[in-house]
Amino acid sequence: MEMIRGRGIPNGVVQVPNLSANNLLQKFFIASNHFCQRDSEHGENQQEAKKREDEAEEDEKDVELTLGLSLNGQFGTDPRSRKRRHFELGRSSSIPEGFVFDEQRSGGGNGGDMRRIVGRGGSDMFQLDRTRSLPVVTEMDIEKERKVSEKTRAFMESPVTNRGAYLTKDKNRGQAVETEKPRAFLEFKIPPTKEGKKEKDRLVVTGPVNGKGKNGNTAKKQKNNVENSGMEKARNILEDMPCVSTRDVGADGKRVEGFLYWYGGNKEEVKIVCVCHGSFLSPAEFVRHGGGTVSDDDGGDVMINPLRHIVVKLPSSSI
Amino acid sequence: MAEICYEVVTDACPSSVYESTPAHSRRRPRFQTVMHEDWEKNCKRSKQEALATRYSSIPRSSREDFSDQNVDVSSPRYGVSSVCGRRREMEDAVAIHPSFSSPKNSEFPQHYFGVYDGHGCSHVAARCRERLHKLVQEELSSDMEDEEEWKTTMERSFTRMDKEVVSWGDSVVTANCKCDLQTPACDSVGSTAVVSVITPDKIVVANCGDSRAVLCRNGKPVPLSTDHKPDRPDELDRIEGAGGRVIYWDCPRVLGVLAMSRAIGDNYLKPYVSCEPEVTITDRRDDDCLILASDGLWDVVSNETACSVARMCLRGGGRRQDNEDPAISDKACTEASVLLTKLALARNSSDNVSVVVIDLRR
Secondary structure (H helix, E strand, C coil): CHHHHHHHHHHHHHHHHHHCCCCHHHHHHHHHHHHHHHHHHCCHHHHHHHHHHHHHHHHHHHHHCCCCHHHHHHHHCCCCCHHHHHHHHHHHHHHHHHHHHHHHCCCHHHHHHHHHHHHHHHHHHHHHHHHHHCCHHHHHHHHHHCHHHHHHHHHHHHHHHHHCCCCHHHHHHHHHHHHHHHHHHHHHHHHHHHHHHHHHHHHHHHHHHHHHHHHHHHHHHHHHHHHHHHHHCCCCCCCCCCEEEECCCCCCCCCCEEEEEECCCCHHHCEEEECCCCCEECHHHHHHHCCCCCCHHHHHHHHHCHHHHEEECCHHHHC | CCCEECCCCCCCCCCCCCCCHHHHHHHHHHHHHHHHHHHHHCCCCCHHHHHHHHHHHHHHHCCCCCCHHHHHHHCCEEEEEEECCCCCCCCEEEEEEEEEECCCCCCCCEEEEEEEEEECCCHHHHHHHHHHHHHHHHHCCCCCCCHHHHHHHHHHHHHHHHHHHHHHHHHCCCCCCCCCCCCCHHHHCEECEEEEEECCCEEEEEEECCCEEEEEECCEEEECCCCCCCCCHHHHHHHHHCCCCEEECCCEEECCCECCCECEECHHHCCCCECCCEEEEEECCCEEEEEEECHHHHCCCCHHHHHHHHHHHHCCCCCCCCCCCHHHHHHHHHHHHHHHHHHHHHCCCCCCEEEEEEECCC
16 A cells, blocks of 8 residues: 555656646646545545535536537536436546647547547546545445455556546556556565465474374383383283394395393393294394394494394384 | 283192192182283283183192192193284184093093184184083093003094084074074084193194194104195095095185184084094103194294294293292293294284193103
8 A cells, every 4th residue: 555655656746747738627637636546545524525625626617618508408417416417527527638639639630539538538537436436435345355456456546547648658658567566566475475385384294203203212212111120020921022123124134023032130141032033042143143244343333232233112013 | 902812820839748728728819819910911801711711720729739759740831822813803712721630540640731723713612622621531431551542532522522513503592702603604613623631651632623733852843743734645535535625725725615624613514524633642751842832823933943942931041040940930831832922923923823832841
């Protein structure tokens, strides 16, 4: 809204040098346009006051234009409904423009120009009528419901009314500018919404991953605690033997599994039964059986702390 | 989740001469405690398994006490593990009856161990668990020194069990099992049976079906039973001689239906599927243990592997312990049976797994 209003001001300024070149009738026409804009900008009371001023101006026009018979007929219908008044306004505005151009130009070409100008003037006045006829409440509703669309309409309407009196080239330029600006506005708005959506998707993706990781860690810790407490309690005969496997995958691409058959107080007394052969192994033998690397350093690691290469599985996965 | 059932009967202290009644009454609370603990740990246990556990506790009260010299003989050390595995229904059954018979001509009792693997439904295996040891006891005569006598006794027991199962299916109207005893669906229900009677000097094994009994002697497996598969040459000849056919449907099957050539029950497939057991009698020497198990174990674990695992468990798995304590020995048997069961499941066995490990060391 503010930007549109700001843009409106330079258009008004641009019109100032052209005023001196036009006749009094054109001055009145432009003044009416300014009043319309002000009405839309200000409140209800101000609008009513300005409407009264417009009516006074209309009376002046009628008095000055007593030459034609049709004007006399319209003058007779003044006291009737407002709709007819709008109709009169349309007609009165179109004829003075034709009159002006007749004086400036001559010949058949002038006739063609008059017709074209008459059509354009009608369209301009028609838009003005629409603006006036819309109730204030309706305008407010439109603003509330569709802010974007209303902004676009306001932006498009003001240049048209301001440049209505100028030559064809000016109108074409105005239209081009109008078409470009709304597109830029729309393009400017779309990217942030897309970016926001992408960011949200990323957040959603990361959430469960973190949760799963935490749950897994917690489960493993609990398993270790249970194992330790079980061993301390001299191991119940009905307790299931936990399943274990090598941490790293062997050279053949398979992971060796086994059962923790016995876990004594001293870590050296651990016994593991492998599934593939059913043989009883110590942790170091189990790691080597699983295809542990043969290099000296790794071998040394296995000998020093083989339990680091063995992982205890969850009880659900064993059965 | 898989349904796990562990039947553990431990003899907390060695029996003594003329044990007093109060001491005897003290054992029952301990046993009940174990039962309660076992029940809590296996809340998904089926009613049949509960009945089996309760039933297996009865013979203990009728046990006779002997002198210290006969501790090894009077209280056999064994471990049992029976799990549903990856099947939907638990159709296996295990029967343990220590001192189930006392011959007149001998001072030492005989012990009964049986593993029954049902198919089609579980009521035939359950019936075998409840009745087969009684039929064997009835068929036993006072003079059992001859091997032919043992074979005759076992064959008659199995035949009576088979007839009883067939007639029982026709007469009983109400039942709790899945097939609801609806004929002809009931006629396709049967069970394997591998039975072992352990005497002080002999091991008698009677097998009917594809369960197996393996003796572990000096670390080497000695099969005491042979699987009754339809593609076995003599079984194939017998079936085709009787007018039946063996069709290969994922594996050799009698009439394309049953994957074993002998079973108790299966009235629909008679006379192609026989209930006659194969009986073997083995003299006892320095044996390590005896393993009775269903095909859920033997399909994925070889005799050598099972024998080495059980032998290692009975020796404590490398631990230092006093092997003379019977309680620890019972625990070792249980650990051996549990370890074999977990080994079968870890090797992706797709059937019920039932394992009985009996310590035969003197």
